[in-house]
Amino acid sequence: MENLAVKKVFDTSLLRRVFSFARPYRRSFYLSMFLTVLLAVLSPVRPYLIQLSVDKYIANDLMQLLFTVTMLQVGLLIVETVVRFFFSYLTNWLGQSVIKDMRVAVYKKIVRLDLAFFDKTPIGTLTTRTINDIEAINDIFSEGIISIVADVLMIVAILGVMFYEDWRLTLISLSPFPVLIFATYIFKESVNKSFHRVRNAVSALNAFVQEHLTGMVVVQAFSAENREFGKFRTINKDHRKANIDAIFAYSVFFPIVEIILAISLGLMVWWGANKVLNFEVTQGVMIAFIMYLNMLFRPLRILADKFNTLQMGMVASERVFKVLDSNEYIPDNGTHTAENMKGGIKFDHVWFAYKDDRYVLKDIDFEVKPGQTVAIVGHTGSGKTTIISILNRLYEIQKGTISIDGIPLPDYKLEALRSRIGVVLQDVFLSSGSIYDNITLRNANISREQVESAAKLIGMHEFIMQLPGGYDYQVMERGSTLSLGQRQLISFIRALLYNPAILILDEATSSVDTESEMLIQHAIDKLIADRTAIVIAHRLSTISKADKIIVLDKGEIKEMGNHEELLQVEGFYHKLYMMQFKQAESPL
Ligand SMILES: Nc1ncnc2c1ncn2[C@@H]1O[C@H](COP(=O)(O)OP(=O)(O)OP(=O)(O)O)[C@@H](O)[C@H]1O
Ligand SMILES: [Mg+2]
Structure with missing residues (x-):
């Protein structure tokens, strides 16, 4: 040295x-x-x-x-x-x-x-x-x-x-x-x-x-x-x-x-x-x-x-x-602008590993038609969050292709692609500043009225107005003064404002009280209406309403179909349903 x-x-x-x-x-x-x-x-x-x-x-x-x-x-x-x-x-x-x-x-x-x-x-x-x-x-x-x-x-x-x-x-x-x-x-x-x-x-x-x-x-x-x-x-x-x-x-x-x-x-x-x-x-x-x-x-x-x-x-x-x-960035050589994206998604035998060849996703193959809602379920660590990270091109896949409206992801301009995909992450990150700033991410093109009407649409306006200062409530570093559920609700507004063609929602696993649950449920329904949505769901209500459910296990798709179909199979989903949702269903 x-x-x-x-x-x-x-x-x-x-x-x-x-x-x-x-x-x-x-x-x-x-x-x-x-x-x-x-x-x-x-x-x-x-x-x-x-x-x-x-x-x-x-x-x-x-x-x-x-x-x-x-x-x-x-x-x-x-x-x-x-x-x-x-x-x-x-x-x-x-x-x-x-x-x-x-x-x-x-x-x-x-x-x-x-x-x-x-x-x-x-x-x-x-x-x-x-x-x-x-x-x-x-x-x-x-x-x-x-x-x-x-x-x-x-x-x-x-x-x-x-x-x-x-x-x-x-x-x-x-x-x-x-x-x-x-x-x-x-x-x-x-x-x-x-x-x-x-x-x-x-x-x-x-x-x-x-x-x-x-x-x-x-x-x-x-x-x-x-x-x-x-x-x-x-x-x-x-x-x-x-x-x-x-x-x-x-x-x-x-x-x-x-x-x-x-x-x-x-x-x-x-x-x-x-x-x-x-x-x-x-x-x-x-x-x-x-x-x-x-x-x-x-x-x-x-x-x-x-x-x-x-x-x-x-x-x-x-x-x-x-x-x-360091030149470790996602190559951005695409030309498509994604303006009229309809939101049809296709995963074609996709393999992905974070490191070397320890594959976290194996031969993932499914299709989502424009406007459909797909729910992904599976044990912790099964690769659910990973699926949405690669859809957003946060990581590059090793094998197979992912395409939207028939165009492979690398052919889109990176920024255009990401701006048409709205994400609500499992782990919501808020930074110090007002709630308003956190919703708009300091994008000056978004007006206060737009923020408020988006909040009203998903029933969040009253909740925000209850906070001291309303939209000007000062969020502390990493949003630590707000609860997990509250943080996720704020990020709902953020996602909605950008009116994305595809919405990705990684539900927080936190269990919330009945009132908040209804608030969140209502917000999710509004969010995924009229657009393609991929929801990593923990709520039975979200899952059962989905057009398609993908059951993921250790990086592989185990079962695929809607709620009724999968229950009839009496396989993995049925077991999951019996274990997780049967008892949780009753209080609601
Ligand atoms: N950044 C990373 N680098 C390396 N490995 C990772 C990384 N993120 C996740 N993994 C690994 O990939 C696998 C899938 O993780 P992923 O986050 O997709 O799981 P998940 O299904 O979303 O789980 P959960 O329900 O707990 O959110 C796990 O084994 C995890 O350890
Ligand atoms: Mg996850």
């Missing part, structure tokens, strides 16, 4: 790709590069002017010129400060602009990915990619590459001037440099390791907190707080240890740099003083060299740090690009 990370910095193709995101902002990029060069060129000028003042003007009592040069220095200082301001502003602006684009690109990508991708990638990982990793890429721009170039240029400029002034003095004062380079190397490696650990600890913390807040009910209901707390404390300890190790490296390294600088200065003064006495070196040069050495050490001290930042940014960018490069 470490070696991999080291290599990353020199991975030019990766770096090039990061910089390709800066292309829209190339003017700012070039400008900041220009400012970098300007700063590098300007930096040795002031010490040189001081040297000039000491050697020429003070020594020869040229007060007027001394004043002019001093004023020039003040001017130069102001220019340098202004350039520095623009440089720092520009590089940060550039970084922020790039990561804004990247974040949008990553999000767009993630949203379109195949559901199968999410089955194998933890949500926490994707959150980290879109938030933290991209933040680290910002540092490539604001603290990484450009400012490393700036520092290196400045170091080169200063070294050049130093050697030009007096190469022997330069060599003497730079003689402790190998020690510095060695110390820097050790420091860089150790900090890098600690930061890796810090990052791992942070993502472990994130994952832990996220998961436990979401599953708070379970944690508290099983009084698992203390056990879980112990786990949390361990992760926190790792986090602290890693951070302290990093701080330790800093607190050792910085004084060492100071000592080396002091030795450098000492050597220079010791050797230089002799030369000054012999008039081989001027006083001005000595003073200028003190400034040069200071200017050399300052960037060197943080260069190692910046290099680490760059390295972390590169590792992060590699991870982000991996997400950007």
